[in-house]
Amino acid sequence: MEPALSARGLRKSFKLSAKQRKLERTDVRVKTAVDGLSFDVAFGEVYGLLGPNGAGKTTTLRMLAALVKPDEGDAFVEGASVVSDPMRVRSRVGFLTSELKLEDAFSPDYLFDFFSELRGVDASSRDERKRALFARFGIDRFAQTKVADLSTGMKQKASLAVSLVHDPRVVIFDEPTNGLDVLTAKTVTDFLLELAAEGRTVLLSTHIFSLVEKVCDRVGVVIDGRMAASGTLPEVTGGRSLEDAFFDLYAARAGEAL
Numbered sequence: 001m002e003p004a005l006s007a008r009g010l011r012k013s014f015k016l017s018a019k020q021r022k023l024e025r026t027d028v029r030v031k032t033a034v035d036g037l038s039f040d041v042a043f044g045e046v047y048g049l050l051g052p053n054g055a056g057k058t059t060t061l062r063m064l065a066a067l068v069k070p071d072e073g074d075a076f077v078e079g080a081s082v083v084s085d086p087m088r089v090r091s092r093v094g095f096l097t098s099e100l101k102l103e104d105a106f107s108p109d110y111l112f113d114f115f116s117e118l119r120g121v122d123a124s125s126r127d128e129r130k131r132a133l134f135a136r137f138g139i140d141r142f143a144q145t146k147v148a149d150l151s152t153g154m155k156q157k158a159s160l161a162v163s164l165v166h167d168p169r170v171v172i173f174d175e176p177t178n179g180l181d182v183l184t185a186k187t188v189t190d191f192l193l194e195l196a197a198e199g200r201t202v203l204l205s206t207h208i209f210s211l212v213e214k215v216c217d218r219v220g221v222v223i224d225g226r227m228a229a230s231g232t233l234p235e236v237t238g239g240r241s242l243e244d245a246f247f248d249l250y251a252a253r254a255g256e257a258l
């Protein structure tokens with residue numbers, strides 16, 4: 001059976017502006033963010049890309065969600081190519097990030113309807129989904145409150161709900177628990193497990209070992225835009241802790257670079 005998600009030799013570089021070069025303290029003019037990445041995610045699987053800051057995880061997820069075009073290689077979502085059929089990919093994928101900022105002046109209810117319309121969701125499916133998601137995240141009491149007046153946790157839950165208006169079978173989640181307070185982080189982690197239990201395919205990125213251990217069926221360790229290891233947790237850790245296995249891989253990569 002073909003995988004739900006498949007990355008084949010993905011590559012992406014960015015030209016660094018003078019300001020970025022100064023910020024990153026480098027003279028390099030072109031930064032290779034993703035350097036030939038390949039991996040597969042099976043239907044109904046939770047796959048985690050684990051790596052340090054700047055490893056290329058976000059860029060990889062954005063290519064898989066057809067938000068950024070690869071320089072080389074291709075990726076497929078349920079068979080649809082991000083290069084030749086990006087619209088189909090976008091219609092199938094929910095791209096979630098804890099960094100998504102909603103417009104302050106509007107309410108969750110208004111934004112849910114707005115994004116549903118953008119996604120072409122019909123009114124009855126929209127209302128059913130809104131009821132379910134708002135109840136799931138405890139947004140219903142604040143449905144008519146302006147985003148500006150919501151707590152940070154509630155803003156983040158509302159942004160998750162509007163990213164899921166189209167009921168995607170494939171969920172791509174960039175750093176799911178980054179910057180969240182412990183209660184919101186738990187809501188999000190539990191929700192990830194529910195998505196998996198419903199048979200959805202989940203691809204996430206994180207630098208948090210415990211999140212991988214808690215929710216992922218398989219993990220890919222990304223260092224400097226390359227896949228350093230990929231497999232089930234026992235395959236990648238070989239009986240060590242995930243943290244120990246990660247630092248061994250990291251040291252091996254650093255040794256290679258010398």
Ligand SMILES: Nc1ncnc2c1ncn2[C@@H]1O[C@H](COP(=O)(O)OP(=O)(O)OP(=O)(O)O)[C@@H](O)[C@H]1O
Pocket residue numbers: 014015016020031032033051052053054055056057058059060
């Ligand atoms: N639009 C861009 N222009 C220039 N450089 C970029 C751009 N996007 C990403 N990069 C650079 O590419 C590299 C990989 O970034 P990316 O955000 O994919 O990594 P990451 O693993 O998600 O890390 P983080 O958790 O810090 O976001 C970094 O060095 C980053 O500065």
